[in-house]
Amino acid sequence: MALLDVKDLDVRFAVRGGDLQALRKISFSLDKGERLGLVGESGAGKSVAAFSILNLIAKPGYIAGGQILFEGQDLAAMSDKQLRKIRGNRIAMIFQDPMMTLNPVLTIGTQMVEALKAHRRISTRDARAIALKKLQMVQIPSPDKRLDQYPHELSGGMRQRVIIAIALLLDPEIIIADEPTTALDVTIQAEIMALLLELCEQENVALMLITHDLGVVSQVTQRMLVMYSGRIIEQGPTREIINDPQHPYTQGLINALPQMGEPGARLYQIPGSMPSLSRVPSGCPFNPRCPFATDQCRTSMPNYVHSGNVDVACYEVAKLIEQEQSLQEEDR
Template structure:
């Protein structure tokens, strides 16, 4: 049994104009110690997926169907009281902006100690000792001093390390990291990513990394899911997706990486933009932006086709597989 298993997850938002579907047909599993990358542009549904796992969706959002099984227990069906024993304890989440995560009127120590006391029956002195230990783990200099400082007294990189330390406080089984380095410069980004990778490997923690950067995914994860308009469109081993992307959208993301353009050359980009939830096109949601669009793409939602070790939701890939199989049969007959 997988540590985390998501089956046919569907998330909707109720608006005045009617309900819209933010996630549909989401299926994946996460093993202990595994690292999964979730990739896509803004609006693809990556963060909604992260929030859904811990049922942190704000109204009017809600889980409309499917299961989120953690060690066989369905998180989607749990009461808020039952979820409190899992949130921040067995499953931690690292959010995009540390200044939005940390309470500006409490010291770092107060926030870490209160978190520990909420989940463990230990003394305040023991809680402080564990907090200092976790700050050391994330390479915070002079942790005994930093623990009594307020968030505004620390740099962006330091605050992000503290958010990671808070995520590790309860020795969780899973960390969901939602764009954990968005607000940081490139040098600090690399340090934070190396730190997270090292901590996950040493503690056998499963990592679900939500990002728009395929470069980070290639370095950090073993499995990857590419999302578009609330649906998974390509899923499989990270190396296979990076080296031989099948879906035209994944190919577009790969070609948009800065290293894919020559010095002085204009960067590649996917034409158009992600459709709003109220106006997702019929058929394949990517069809208005796709260079390989066929008639079926405009009318039929593509199912998944197995290509190597990956699952791909694309009519073109399905047709190519059929043609390859027909050619192979013809060779056998001859």
């Protein structure tokens, strides 16, 4: 049984004029110690999927259907009191901006001790010792000094290390990292991602990494989900998808990487933009931007087809697979 198993998750936002569907029956799983990447443009639904797991979606958002099974228990059906035992304890989350996560008027040590005391019966002295150990794990210089400092006294990279240390405080089984290096410069980003990967491998913690950076996903994750307009359109082993993307959208994302272009040439970009929730086209949501779109794509959403170890929701891929199978049968 998977550690986390999301089945047909449907998330909506109640607004005037009817509900807007942010996630459309998405399904995926996460095993213990596995590293999973969620990729896609802004507005694809990556962060909504992450927040849904811990039921952190603010109103008017709500989970309209589906299951979020953590060790067989449905998180979507739990009360706030039951969820408090899991949030930050067994499933931890690293948010995009550390200054939005850390309390500016409390010292780092106070915040870490409070987090431990919220979930464990523990003395302040023992909690402080654990906090110090976790700061050492994330390789913060002079960790004993940092415990008595305020967030504004630390650099962006150090604040992000503190957030990772807080996520590790209670030895969680899953860490959800929502674009954890967005506000950092490139060299610090690499250090933080290498640290996160090393800690997950050492502690056998499952990682769900939400990002739009395919370079990071290819280096850190074992499996990946490609999201578009609230749907998972391709999922499978990261290496297979990066080396041989099947869906036209995934192909476009990879072709848009700077290293894929010729020196001096204009960078490739996918024409158009992600549709808003109020204007999602019928059929495959990518059809207005897809060079292979047909009338079928514009009228109905394709089912998943298997291409190697990858699941793809695309009529064009389905046709290619059928043609290949026909040729193989003829050769026999």
